[in-house]
Amino acid sequence: MLGLILDNQRDAVFAIKERKILYANRSASKLVGYSPEELLDSDFNLLVDKNEDQHLMALAQQRGRNQNREIQFDLIPKTGSSIPVATVLNHRYHDQLGHLFIASVRDLRLRKKLTKKIKRSEREFRQIIENLPDTFYRTDANGVITMLSPSSVRMLGYTPAEAIGTKLADYYYHPEDRDRVMQKLAESSGKPIQVDSALRHKEGHLVWVFSHLYARTDEDGNFIGVEGVTRESTKRKLDEERWIYAANHDFLTGLYNRNYFNAELERAIRRAKRKDDQLTLIYFDLDGFKSINDNFGHDAGDELLSSIASQVKHYFRESDLIARIGGDEFAVLFENELPPQSAREVAEQLVVLCRRPIDYHGQTLRVSASAGVASYPHHGDCPKSLLKSADKAMYQAKLTGKNRVALLD
Numbered sequence: 455m456l457g458l459i460l461d462n463q464r465d466a467v468f469a470i471k472e473r474k475i476l477y478a479n480r481s482a483s484k485l486v487g488y489s490p491e492e493l494l495d496s497d498f499n500l501l502v503d504k505n506e507d508q509h510l511m512a513l514a515q516q517r518g519r520n521q522n523r524e525i526q527f528d529l530i531p532k533t534g535s536s537i538p539v540a541t542v543l544n545h546r547y548h549d550q551l552g553h554l555f556i557a558s559v560r561d562l563r564l565r566k567k568l569t570k571k572i573k574r575s576e577r578e579f580r581q582i583i584e585n586l587p588d589t590f591y592r593t594d595a596n597g598v599i600t601m602l603s604p605s606s607v608r609m610l611g612y613t614p615a616e617a618i619g620t621k622l623a624d625y626y627y628h629p630e631d632r633d634r635v636m637q638k639l640a641e642s643s644g645k646p647i648q649v650d651s652a653l654r655h656k657e658g659h660l661v662w663v664f665s666h667l668y669a670r671t672d673e674d675g676n677f678i679g680v681e682g683v684t685r686e687s688t689k690r691k692l693d694e695e696r697w698i699y700a701a702n703h704d705f706l707t708g709l710y711n712r713n714y715f716n717a718e719l720e721r722a723i724r725r726a727k728r729k730d731d732q733l734t735l736i737y738f739d740l741d742g743f744k745s746i747n748d749n750f751g752h753d754a755g756d757e758l759l760s761s762i763a764s765q766v767k768h769y770f771r772e773s774d775l776i777a778r779i780g781g782d783e784f785a786v787l788f789e790n791e792l793p794p795q796s797a798r799e800v801a802e803q804l805v806v807l808c809r810r811p812i813d814y815h816g817q818t819l820r821v822s823a824s825a826g827v828a829s830y831p832h833h834g835d836c837p838k839s840l841l842k843s844a845d846k847a848m849y850q851a852k853l854t855g856k857n858r859v860a861l862l863d
Contacts, residue, residue, distance in 0.1 A: 466539075466559040473498050476554070485539075485561060487532030501529050526562065538562040588685045592670075595678050597621045597632075609663070609686050611656030622680070627652035627660045639669045639680065650691065662691035704778040706756055707763035715777035715785060719837045722775075722789055726830055732791035736801050737844035738825035740782040740808060741856040746819055758819050761812045769807055785844070791829070794861055801825040801859040809857070822857035824848055833862050 466482035468475055478493040486493070486501055493500075528536040541557045583590045583603045589610075592601035599622055602614040610617075610625065617625075623632045631651050638647050646668040655661050667682025702714040710718075719735075726733050740762070747755040763778065766786075770776055775787040792800065808823035826847025834840030843862055851860035 463558070466561070468498075468557050468559060469554065470498050470557065471554045475500075482559065485531070485537065485559070486529055487534070492532075501531075502527065503530065529559070538566050586683070588683045590681075590683050591622070592681045593622050593679045597623055597680075600679070609684070610653060610661060625653045627654045635667075639667070642669070644669060644671065650687065660688075661686060662688040664690070707760055707778050709763050709767065709784070710775065710777040712777065712779050715775065715779065715787070716837055718775055719787060719840070722787060723830060723835070723837060723840070725789070731789070732832075733830035733840070734788040734790070734792040734797050735828050735830070735840055735844045736786040736788075736797070736804065736825055737779075737828070737841070737848045738784055738786075738801070738804060738808070738823050739848065741822040741824055741852070743782040743821055746821060750814065750817060750819065754814050754817070754819060757814050758812060758821065762808055762821075765807045765810065766804060769803065785841075794827075797827045797829070798859055798861060801827050805857065805859060824851040824856050825859045826851055827859065827861045 463479055463481055466485045467477070467479045468482055469477035475493050475496050475498055478488075478490055480490075483490050483493065488496075488500075524540050524542055526538065526540045529539050530536055538561075539559045540562050541559045583601075586603055586605060588603075589605045590601070590603040591599060591606075594600050599618050599620055602617050604614060606617060607613050623629070626632045635647075635649050635651065638649060646666055649665050649667070651663055651665060653661050653663055663684045664687040665682050665684040667680055667684075669677055670679045670681050672678050702710060704711045722733055725731070740758075743755065743758070746758055759778075759782065763784075766784070767776055770786060773789070775789075777785050779785050786804070788800075802825075805823045805825055808821065811818045811820040813819075826844045826849070828834060828840055828843035828847055830840050833843035847860045847862045850862075851858045854860065
């Protein structure tokens with residue numbers, strides 16, 4: 455029964471006593487190319503090199519230190535090249551006739567082949583990583599960098615030796631970016647994500663990067679770190695910011711433009727509706743601006759517009775929305791309720807600012823302004839109606855003499 459069980463073992467099994475092979479199962483016979491009859495009573499050194507035989511016998515005698523320890527060596531088959539194998543010397547019996555060892559021997563050729571293939575793949579992977587124009591990185595579950603490609607020097611000024619072992623979070627220019635990235639990873643359901651981040655260069659300046667990354671997990675789905683490829687995107691980011699700025703701002707005055715103002719006004723009205731708040735809108739244009747262009751030229755008119763815009767911008771708070779609506783028309787939005795008298799005082803001060811003369815190549819340029827004030831929801835409950843009401847109030851100011859403020863009832 456025992457022989458039947460052993461004969462069906464995938465691993466080779468040998469019983470060896472005083473260097474003699476007393477038993478070899480079918481797998482052992484197949485492995486070394488000798489029939490069971492040829493192996494029976496043969497000296498074990500038939501299957502191993504003399505030096506290896508002595509080494510193995512010495513290890514076998516040291517039961518205490520080598521018990522359950524895997525020992526690798528080469529078997530010499532009847533034909534062909536030597537075969538790498540492994541055994542664990544954990545079965546030893548003793549009687550008056552000597553020591554009996556039962557060894558289960560496993561063919562390592564496939565394991566060696568796979569190990570070699572893995573090492574080759576790792577070598578090729580490292581060669582790819584080391585020659586990537588972008589920067590590859592890997593972290594553990596604690597955010598510690600465990601792998602980094604050499605291109606990190608070009609991007610951030612740090613060599614892999616300097617950065618490996620440090621925390622990725624330490625390189626974010628804005629610490630909150632790290633939390634934003636981790637939150638996005640957590641919501642990605644294991645899929646790769648793409649993010650823009652600002653990192654700190656070794657010399658201290660900001661570097662924008664664009665990253666493809668994903669959360670690494672083990673076979674049980676547990677998070678074990680992050681892996682990604684990062685490319686410097688500072689120029690692209692700055693170009694993008696310039697495009698966004700140009701799309702939202704008036705090129706001459708630097709104030710917000712009509713499109714941006716209308717979009718923000720719509721959002722402000724939605725917020726006010728939710729919170730049951732009120733808004734105040736001042737709409738004004740310049741009196742006599744056409745004569746400046748006619749008498750001094752359009753360059754003079756542009757200079758005057760820029761000067762007035764600068765003064766108005768410095769007068770109001772950053773939270774107030776100021777825009778050039780077009781030509782010599784401007785608007786200011788306050789996201790809070792201004793009592794009628796306060797709204798009038800603010801608008802009157804704005805009119806005073808617009809009256810200040812400016813010097814243009816020795817010529818004095820002077821205009822005045824007419825302003826209209828309207829509020830949400832009293833004078834309009836949507837952007838179009840509110841702007842129309844403020845514009846109507848402004849024309850009332852013009853009709854009553856210009857250089858003044860008008861409020862709708």
